[in-house]
Structure formats: structure tokens, C-alpha cells
Amino acid sequence: MPATASRPLRRDAQRNRERIVxxxxxxFATRGFAATLDDVAHHAGVGVGTVYRRFPTKEALVEALFTERIAAMVALAEECLADPSAWDGLTRFMTAACRVHAEDRGLRDAMLSLGMKKRFPEAGDRMETVIVELVARAKAEGTLRPDFDATDVPIIFTMVSDIGGAGPQAYERYLRLVIDGLRVCSRNAPLGDPLTRDEVIVMLSGCVPAVRPRSATAP
Incomplete structure (x- = not known):
């Protein structure tokens, strides 16, 4: 007999899964990782046990929701890396990322959380590499101030996306202020030393809710 895990979902089970997703x-778009599977069940109009049968942990649901969207963000970053203008490529990526982070707190938490590279290892490694390359390329072009560091990027994303709670377009004003401050200018004041990668991780841990998987036996 074939394993039941290999059988396609029954039509009603598939409908439930689609409703849950x-x-x-x-x-997650409105509450980010602070949302629970109980919240999802209530919003979907199904019993919490139904949610746990499809997604035994919150971690599993996060991966199902955001794997493709994070891959799309990596593809966008790579596209921006190919921009003829290094400055335009860097700022286009930062603008697009801040927009989706402000509009969807779940995606923001998925991309900035400590577990991103564990949950999405290939995308997480590639995203980090491309951001380093975007920054280095803009510095070499002479358009990005030399004391800016790639570790500053997730800090900016965190700060600007938090402003999104004031309204869907509120982040744009402050993102423009930040971007103007990144351009090389004769009046640039020294920034001081950037945070180390470990310091960035500690800072983000206080800003992004952790995903705490529950047992598969829980509802």
C-alpha cells in the first residue's frame, strides 16, 4: 500500500489548507510574528485542530507563507545589482524592501528575524551577499558615503518599516530622509563605527518577535 503521506489531499482538506494559508x-501581514496559530484559525473560521493538522508548528506555516516571497526579494536584489548605476541599484532595492516591509509585517519579520538563515538558508545567504555587493559597488562608484556599512541596511529596514504603523505611506518620508543622508556630500558628518554583525543580531532580536514552534501534538 502506498504511504498515506503521498496521497493528494481530499478536496475539502485542500480547501481548508487554502483557507488557512x-x-x-x-x-501575519498586520500582526507579524506576534500572531499565533490560534489567531489564524479564528480568522480562517476553522478549528485550531484543523490548522495544526495542516501546519503542526508556526515555523511550518511561516516557511509555507514566505519561502517564495523571500526568493522573489532575493531576485529583486540581484536585478538591482545589475543596474548600470550602483546608486540607483542600491536605493531601488532599499526602497522596494522598505515598502514591502511596511505593508506586510509578516514578510518584514521573516526577512529580519534571527531565524531567517535557518528557515531560508539559500535565500538568506544570497541576500546577505548581494547586499554587501550593492554597498561595495556604490562605494566604488563614489556615490555612497564611505563610512556606510552593509550591516547598516537591516537597521534602516527595521527603523523605517516600524513607521509603517502610522499609515501605509508614512515610511516614505523617512526613507527619503535616510537615502539623502547616504549620498556622498561635502557636508557629511562622520558616522562613527558601524555595528558589528553580532551587535546587529542582538539589536534585531529585540525588534522582531521570535517564532516559537509548538509541539506537533498541540492544538
Missing amino acids: EAAREV
């Missing part, structure tokens, strides 16, 4: 997108 759609509800999760909406709940």
Missing part, C-alpha cells in the same frame, strides 16, 4: 497571509 490565505487567512495566515492576512493575519
Whole structure:
């Protein structure tokens, strides 16, 4: 007999899964990783046990929701790396990332959380590499101030996306202020030393809720 795990979901089970995923997108978009599987079940109009049968942990649901979207953000970053203008490529990526972070707190938490590289290892490694290359390229072009560091990028994303709570477009004003401050200018005041990678990790841990998987036996 074939294993039951290899059988396609029954039609009603598939509908439930689709309903859960759609509800999760909406709940995580507004509440980020602070949302629970109970919140998702309530929003989907199904019992919490139904959610746990499809997604035994919150971690599993996060991976199902954001794997493709994070891959799309990596593809965008790589596209920006190919921009003829290094400055335009860097700022285009930062603008696009801040927009989606402000509009979808779930995606923001997925990309900035400590577990990103564990949950999405290939995308996480590639994203970090491309951001380093975007910054280095703009510095070499002479358009990005030389004391800016790639470790500053997630800090900026965190600060600007937090402003999104004031309204969907609120982040744009402050992102423009930040970007103007990144351009090389004769009046640039020294920034001081950037945070180390470990210091960035500590800072983000206080800003992004952790995903705490629950036992597969929980509902």
C-alpha cells in the first residue's frame, strides 16, 4: 500500500489548507510574528485542530507563507545589482524592501528575524551577499558615503518599516530622509563605527518577535 503521506489531499482538506494559508497571509501581514496559530484559525473560521493538522508548528506555516516571497526579494536584489548605476541599484532595492516591509509585517519579520538563515538558508545567504555587493559597488562608484556599512541596511529596514504603523505611506518620508543622508556630500558628518554583525543580531532580536514552534501534538 502506498504511504498515506503521498496521497493528494481530499478536496475539502485542500480547501481548508487554502483557507488557512490565505487567512495566515492576512493575519501575519498586520500582526507579524506576534500572531499565533490560534489567531489564524479564528480568522480562517476553522478549528485550531484543523490548522495544526495542516501546519503542526508556526515555523511550518511561516516557511509555507514566505519561502517564495523571500526568493522573489532575493531576485529583486540581484536585478538591482545589475543596474548600470550602483546608486540607483542600491536605493531601488532599499526602497522596494522598505515598502514591502511596511505593508506586510509578516514578510518584514521573516526577512529580519534571527531565524531567517535557518528557515531560508539559500535565500538568506544570497541576500546577505548581494547586499554587501550593492554597498561595495556604490562605494566604488563614489556615490555612497564611505563610512556606510552593509550591516547598516537591516537597521534602516527595521527603523523605517516600524513607521509603517502610522499609515501605509508614512515610511516614505523617512526613507527619503535616510537615502539623502547616504549620498556622498561635502557636508557629511562622520558616522562613527558601524555595528558589528553580532551587535546587529542582538539589536534585531529585540525588534522582531521570535517564532516559537509548538509541539506537533498541540492544538
